[in-house]
Amino acid sequence: MKFELIIIGNELLNGKIQDKNIHWFSKYCYEHNYSLTGVQIIGDSRTDFKKALDKAKLTADIIVTTGGLGPTKDDITKSMMAEYFEKEIHHCEEALEITLSHYKRGKKEYKADKLHYPKIPKDFKALYNPTGYAPGLSFEFDQDKYIFNTPGVPSEFKSVVTESITPLLPSTDSFSKHVIIKTWRLPEVAIFSELCPDLWEKLEVYGEVSSLPHLLGVDIGIKINNANEEQKIIDLVNTTKLKDYIWHIGSETLEEVIIQKAKEKDIKFGFAESCTGGLCASRITDISGCSSVFWGSIVSYSNEVKMKALNVSSETLENFGAVSLETAKEMAEGAFVNMNLDIAITTTGIAGPGGATEGKAVGTVGIGFATKNKSESKIHKFNGTREELKFRFSQMALFTLLEQINEY
């Protein structure tokens, strides 16, 4: 079953907001074994909406639209549906009930009769919205082909898809899985041209191969249709030179692998963060269940906090500067002691665009660690914008943490 997602809203095309629905919906489709073949983002324009529907109908069995269901004039989805499928707008009692149920949840009193929520195109069904005012809509536009209209607010979109649309969709029982080989320290071109020139062909035996380069490494994916082939792929790559560059085989993220391995060894870890400004801790705490191994992070953005909360000496800061091997090491030692950790990881660097000093360019970062046996630090250099650098610094810190957990 092929899905196409159409996202409506000027605010996504003029830079005002960042989409929060595409990634969630692509994971939803993947987990339910639906094929998401395309996503279109369009503005609040009737002409563009029509073109998007024309295109989606060429391929999709299920079209999902998000946005444009609100009460304001720029919300055109319902009138567009009526026009495109040649339906009149009529009053729908079920839609009114759905809207009123949200008023009740919020214990608010509004004059519902003023509002447009119960007015929907004829032959469309109103879908329960567990988290907002606007009902979703569904319509069979062709035999076994459906269009679903959902709100654009991410929490409402997700709840309407999960609770109101999913039960209407047939379940698929064919097996399909992506085996993902996660590597680091080599660029894509070095893997496939130099290290393992025949790897791609060997993997293609098991299913469609894809390669996804990203910071510090490459993810190689193989889509298999038979569960037994996963082990064969693992056995295969373990006989290649790529073996030493693999940090995980599976769909888990770096954060998830860290927490899982720390739990296995009963390790308490934490951070002392300067340039990453809390990002290392925030990435780890995105994972449910981290609290049994993640103890805390001291975000010491100012030198005063480095001294007061991490025991970094004023001499070290004066003699070597905040971005130095010495400060990174003392921060790690301070975090290790002050939070009673097994492994402390620290970051201190220059995320830019300001802050560069002689000999220390934007992108320079000191990454340190401390365990009960030793403490060490290294200087790394990256390129990028402030946002990219914060992420890259945190990525290097998390890889350093994974190495220390592996060695522990």
Place this chain on the structure above:
Amino acid sequence: MKFELIIIGNELLNGKIQDKNIHWFSKYCYEHNYSLTGVQIIGDSRTDFKKALDKAKLTADIIVTTGGLGPTKDDITKSMMAEYFEKEIHHCEEALEITLSHYKRGKKEYKADKLHYPKIPKDFKALYNPTGYAPGLSFEFDQDKYIFNTPGVPSEFKSVVTESITPLLPSTDSFSKHVIIKTWRLPEVAIFSELCPDLWEKLEVYGEVSSLPHLLGVDIGIKINNANEEQKIIDLVNTTKLKDYIWHIGSETLEEVIIQKAKEKDIKFGFAESCTGGLCASRITDISGCSSVFWGSIVSYSNEVKMKALNVSSETLENFGAVSLETAKEMAEGAFVNMNLDIAITTTGIAGPGGATEGKAVGTVGIGFATKNKSESKIHKFNGTREELKFRFSQMALFTLLEQINEY
């Protein structure tokens, strides 16, 4: 000039990665006064690529594609361009130079003749790629209509657009600006149906109006074509009942407004974060120049760190629990003293999905503050997934910080 962006890559449709280019590109177009009329995401499929190009050509003067320029078999952009525009693939010396220049930057030696980078469609021009191996491409597909092919890796995409494509585009000199009225504490429907039923019409006098509801508030945007109208809009809304719900008029984010106002009053602030796990600090440190007012954050995920680094008493934790008014207040007082702050803000709550206890559901959060005059805390309740709750908790914490800065 109308732009359309086509993003190629299975990994964006099967949930493996989250797009990082759309939001950046939409802001880029907005800042350069180009109209981005649509975005399409497609898989590595020749049929879907053709449909996307067919659709984009209906509207766009400039088509930008990202992705599919790499050296692996799933990279189909160049062969697709050749097929679609009926060109042969040939060796291009400029493309080879661009690739070799990246090898030189990295001080690496590869056998470039093995690689496909210099092979591009005839009549296409190779574009310098400041950060990667693959050259971008440009082609005039119709009079004054261009297609640009760029790499999908965000840093490469941005640098090719900024450094190699921008100089080729004509500059537009017509004035256009979005005035954004940022409100909080009221839902969209309450603003436009109850509080100010005639606001939309009054604002439409000045330009196209849009309304963007989000957590804790609504952003109302007006696209003006005359710089003088901004002040008229400000004067207008200040005469309405909406006045008391506006926290900012302008395009600045909550983080930027906080830093700007803290700088004006020379306030040093910081956090003690439990459930937000570093997110408050990370959001603040995304803003360049925050270091003159943001001192640090003690992320005390474990009770041990709450006691050791924030002086929370074991009696408070035992008697009231970590998620309580009392703990939130003591955390704020500890952060205030231990980091030598003017304003300390704290979060302690249950982001879920586990961790709920009797009387304390997932979504419960204590938000506290401490200044030299007083310390207080409040319990708030939100709905959502773990990720959403972390963000909502941090949003409430940042609004509490803004209130404290305003009162300071």
